[in-house]
Amino acid sequence: AQSVTQPDIHITVSEGASLELRCNYSYGATPYLFWYVQSPGQGLQLLLKYFSGDTLVQGIKGFEAEFKRSQSSFNLRKPSVHWSDAAEYFCAVGASDTDKLIFGTGTRLQVFP
Amino acid sequence: DVKVTQSSRYLVKRTGEKVFLECVQDMDHENMFWYRQDPGLGLRLIYFSYDVKMKEKGDIPEGYSVSREKKERFSLILESASTNQTSMYLCASSSLGGGPTYGQFFGPGTRLTVL
Structure with missing residues (x-):
């Protein structure tokens, strides 16, 4: 069965610092992987996705993520965090035979000035 | 841009009430999720x-039902709302077929409080 683990419930960084949010997945074949962001009181917005090709994918708002098959990971990174990045981030995995996604439990990012 | 709208941002209901949450999408998508x-x-x-x-039932269908009479509209029904x-x-x-490749598009959410 597919599953997604986000080991960090809450992360705090200073504005301007670099950021890495961890995501590990469990899936037998090549997964489809997503990162979503949810600002307070809002729905989820797609940041980036991976389904084939280059394992380093670029997304919106200056985010990137790297797919590492050997580690079953798809970590989200940003070189310099802005206060507006404070939000909750969800990793999700999909499979080619279904339109459903499995979501992780989320990581809440807090940014200090 | 895909637009998914939900009928209410905030809703307060009493225990035992029947509650309808409405969702509408404008991109002619076949799949809809709650x-x-x-x-x-x-x-x-x-x-x-x-x-x-x-x-199709998801992981936690107990206490809920759904209705999809038109392609663009998907309703979630709480037959008898409870505090949980x-x-x-x-x-x-x-x-x-686009879910794995393109992901899903989300509405803004409805925060439901059952008193």
């Missing part, structure tokens, strides 16, 4: 619809 979001639990799928009048259904409810849509 999720429940609770702190520490992430998003959990309640129901999924892949076509008009077609539905106080939560954030998110609707999403995707094209048939």
Whole structure:
């Protein structure tokens, strides 16, 4: 069965610092992987996705993520965090035979000035 | 841009009431989803619809039902609301076969409080 683990419930960084949010997945074949962001009181917005090709994918708002098959990971990174990045981030995995996604439990990012 | 709208941002209901949450998408997507979001639990799928009048139970369907009479509209129904259904409810849509590749598109959510 597919599953997604986000080991960090809450992360705090200073504005301007670099950021890495961890995501590990469990899936037998090549997964489809997503990162979503949810600002307070809002729905989820797609940041980036991976389904084939280059394992380093670029997304919106200056985010990137790297797919590492050997580690079953798809970590989200940003070189310099802005206060507006404070939000909750969800990793999700999909499979080619279904339109459903499995979501992780989320990581809440807090940014200090 | 894909637009998914939900009928209410905030809703307060009493225990035992019948509650309707409405979701509309404007991208002619075949798939529509209802999720429940609770702190520490992430998003959990309640129901999924892949076509008009077609539905499939998700991970936590107990206490809920759904209706999809038109392609663009997907309703979540709480037949008799209970306090443990106080939560954030998110609707999403995707094209048939497009979910794995393009992901799902989400509405802004409805925060339901049951007193």
